[in-house]
Amino acid sequence: SQQGEEDPQALSIQEGENATMNCSYKTSINNLQWYRQNSGRGLVHLILIRSNEREKHSGRLRVTLDTSKKSSSLLITASRAADTASYFCATLEGGYQKVTFGTGTKLQVIP
């Protein structure tokens, strides 16, 4: 299996609803990050959570990290049409100077 697999692969919700995306990983990590990518565009850093943190908030975003289960979740509250994008988790593995991206969740928010 790959480091960093998100589920679901695709998610479609109505504007105003909450969206939850999950990420699982295999090896021990220093931290985990979430990125957003609009179709055909660059990657935008959303939030970083360190391995010793359990939960972090940034605006409408809430990220949790469970290192015992090697999983993380990204919650977007009160979604907007502009949140439509692909969301990737990315992990920094211990001792390595690279970030490994997951497969991504494609979120569609219907106005």
Add this chain to the structure above:
Amino acid sequence: EPEVTQTPSHQVTQMGQEVILRCVPISNHLYFYWYRQILGQKVEFLVSFYNNEISEKSEIFDDQFSVERPDGSNFTLKIRSTKLEDSAMYFCASSEARIGVTEAFFGQGTRLTVV
């Protein structure tokens, strides 16, 4: 707001030709990276660069690839003898400290099409 800029935004090249993808990282950043994303697939790490040398590279980054920081502001990725399977979006990134410790800033990407 400072940003990473990449040029060109789209490059079409003949198979077997050499291409150079250019990036201007954020000026006070010390770490530079190239990633690629084949259409519909995940973002893959290629190489990281610090203090004028490669600090880490993936299996993808073979002898066909090279990176350079020719003049203190640009950071380039050269692909020699391009193959069809090199068609992808290539992202440059930079960070102030080690990636993952502080956030990395990504450029908008160069879409490379090999025909």
